[in-house]
Amino acid sequence: MSRIVKTANGKSIDMDAMMLKNEDTIAVGNRKVNARGDELGKGGNVVKTRDEAMRDYYAPNPEHVQRSINQGARVKSGTIGGK
Numbered sequence: 001m002s003r004i005v006k007t008a009n010g011k012s013i014d015m016d017a018m019m020l021k022n023e024d025t026i027a028v029g030n031r032k033v034n035a036r037g038d039e040l041g042k043g044g045n046v047v048k049t050r051d052e053a054m055r056d057y058y059a060p061n062p063e064h065v066q067r068s069i070n071q072g073a074r075v076k077s078g079t080i081g082g083k
Helices: 015-022 050-058 062-073
Strands: 004-006 012-014 046-048
Touching: 012 015, 046 050
Parallel strands: none
Antiparallel strands: 004 012
């Protein structure tokens, strides 16, 4: 199911199709990444994919990530902060 939104002028835009069409476009800002989050080198070549960057980010302490995931599962719905 695609996300179709209406603009202020009443035009319909398929956001999922637009994201897929532009995911290789270089993002605006001071980070060298494309719209998907891949790190770019000279000439816009992909140096590190988004998945590799996330693996490197979480690799130093995988136990903490697992503990955080397990604690999040114990939070009862409708409560604030798991209390």
